[in-house]
Amino acid sequence: MWEWLTDNAWLFWLVAVIVLAAVEMLTLDFLFLMMSAAALLAFGLSWITDNFVIQVVAFAVTSVLLIFLVRPVALRRLNRSTPETVSNVARLVGLPCQVLDPVTARSGLVRLEGDTWSARSLTGESLPTGTDVYVHRVEGATVVVAPHPAPATEGRGAPRPSF
Known part of the structure; x- marks a missing residue:
């Protein structure tokens, strides 16, 4: 050998x-x-x-x-x-979306990047259909939204428009 x-x-x-x-x-x-x-x-x-x-x-x-x-x-x-890249659901924080079905503290629907997501209001206030809102966090398959933008996360620019 x-x-x-x-x-x-x-x-x-x-x-x-x-x-x-x-x-x-x-x-x-x-x-x-x-x-x-x-x-x-x-x-x-x-x-x-x-x-x-x-x-x-x-x-x-x-x-x-x-x-x-x-x-x-x-x-x-x-x-x-290598730039800090946000991926998966973390990238959704700060993105704009539009209310499809009135959003309350318990339920609602929004259009986010062309998809329909179940949503809840961050503050508990009722958000009527057609309101432009922003994603503050993601909890499972539900986004928590509010009419004002979420604080910017490090390594991210301004929120991108939803299509």
């Missing part, structure tokens, strides 16, 4: 590069990407030298250097360039 490995080290390192890159695609943490790059270096070394121990040492040293020197810089840069 050892003899086969030393004779075909290039294949071992090529498989290591592919497997580590595939694991990186699942984790997206740059850890396995650094190890994949180190395996790529060892793959190149396998064509220069037949000494498998040198290849393993180069892989280990390069992995450690990349993980502790390059990875933190790459993570900082990625986090700095």
Whole structure:
């Protein structure tokens, strides 16, 4: 087994590069990407030298250097360039909608981004049909609305119009 490995080290390192890159695609943490790059270096070394121990040492040293020197810089840069994105129901807070069926403290319907949602009034006041209101929070499948906009959440601009 050892003899086969030393004779075909290039294949071992090529498989290591592919497997580590595939694991990186699942984790997206740059850890396995650094190890994949180190395996790529060892793959190149396998064509220069037949000494498998040198290849393993180069892989280990390069992995450690990349993980502790390059990875933190790459993570900082990625986090700095990625905007805060609000998703799922949290993105609905602050959006305008229109009352379809009078909204009270207990029931009502609004049109929100082209969909009909059950709604309740934030203040308990009755909101008549046709009133323009804003989403303040989402509770399950019900939006809590009021005639004035919700306080802006960090990372969001002005509410978008509903279509």
